[in-house]
Amino acid sequence: MFIGxxxxxxxxxxxxxxxxxxxxFFAAQxxxxxxxxxxxxxxEHVRIVPGITKMxxxxxxxYPITHSLVTALGWSLAVGSAYYVLRRSVRAAATVGMAVLSxxxxxxxxxxxxxxxxxxxxxxxxxxxxxxxxxxxLEISIFVGGIWIYLNATRTRDGVSRYGFWIxxxxxxxxxxxxxxxxxxxxxxxxxxxxxxxxxxxxxAWWVDRHREIMG
Numbered sequence: 001m002f003i004g005x006x007x008x009x010x011x012x013x014x015x016x017x018x019x020x021x022x023x024x025f026f027a028a029q030x031x032x033x034x035x036x037x038x039x040x041x042x043x044e045h046v047r048i049v050p051g052i053t054k055m056x057x058x059x060x061x062x063y064p065i066t067h068s069l070v071t072a073l074g075w076s077l078a079v080g081s082a083y084y085v086l087r088r089s090v091r092a093a094a095t096v097g098m099a100v101l102s103x104x105x106x107x108x109x110x111x112x113x114x115x116x117x118x119x120x121x122x123x124x125x126x127x128x129x130x131x132x133x134x135x136x137x138l139e140i141s142i143f144v145g146g147i148w149i150y151l152n153a154t155r156t157r158d159g160v161s162r163y164g165f166w167i168x169x170x171x172x173x174x175x176x177x178x179x180x181x182x183x184x185x186x187x188x189x190x191x192x193x194x195x196x197x198x199x200x201x202x203x204x205a206w207w208v209d210r211h212r213e214i215m216g
Contacts, residue, residue, distance in 0.1 A: 001106045001110050001139055002176045003142075003176045004142040004143055005028045005032070005102070006028065007139075007142035007143035007146030007147070008099060008142065009146065010147050010150035012024045012096075013150050013153050013209075014150075014153045015091070017214045018089070018092065019092045020206050020210075021150070021206065021208065022205040023206070024099055024205070027079055027083075027096045028100070029201075030099075031066045031072060031075065031103045032066075032103065032195065032198065033198060033199060035066045035067070036191075036193070036195035037196075038063070038065055038066060039189075039192040040189070040193070044062055044063040044065055045062040045063070046058050046059065046060055046061070046188055047188070048185065052112070053112055053129035053130050055129040056129050057184040059114070060114045065119070068118050068119050069104055069115070069118065072100070076098065079096060080093045080094060080096050080097020080100070106142070108125055108126060109128050110127075110128040111127065112125050112127040112129065113127065147169060154209075155213055156211075157211050158211055161208060161211035164204075168201070168208055171201075
């Protein structure tokens with residue numbers, strides 16, 4: 001899943017209105033933001049296997065640090081706790097921590113059984129990526145629903161918040177579609193470097209959110 005994770009981040013603004021959208025993007029995508037770093041360090045591994053699922057050519061055979069359920073819980077507690085130390089808000093910290101964990105839950109829906117419950121443990125996944133219509137409808141629904149919740153939790157203050165927001169949302173959507181039609185990347189290393197480009201959306205979301213204000 002890709003834009004669905006961002007949909008969760010948008011929706012989380014309703015639960016933590018004073019938390020930056022950039023922070024929520026960081027939390028909801030934390031596992032995938034750190035995953036390419038571990039790949040490039042040789043601590044996790046992936047294979048490119050075209051056709052392994054109908055929507056993704058990747059065999060995620062070794063990523064227990066970022067994508068096992070137990071470590072996802074650990075990352076959730078760590079990121080949420082760090083945010084609490086910074087902001088002293090239990091509700092906001094819990095929202096940030098749950099956003100981290102939500103990534104594993106959404107991946108569980110679409111991945112084939114390649115998500116370990118713990119490092120070295122059994123692997124699970126409902127494999128909706130093999131049912132592309134259902135997976136596409138699910139992802140778009142979460143993304144659009146999250147945007148709708150965000151727009152009803154905040155209001156625009158200037159052109160930056162209006163046009164910057166929609167350019168960002170469109171970039172996410174177009175990037176997701178491009179990843180579906182582009183086919184397999186030339187190598188695992190090239191894929192890892194490309195995945196690092198997702199980091200740009202964290203400061204972008206922070207910048208857009210700064211130009212919006214909380215409703216009510």
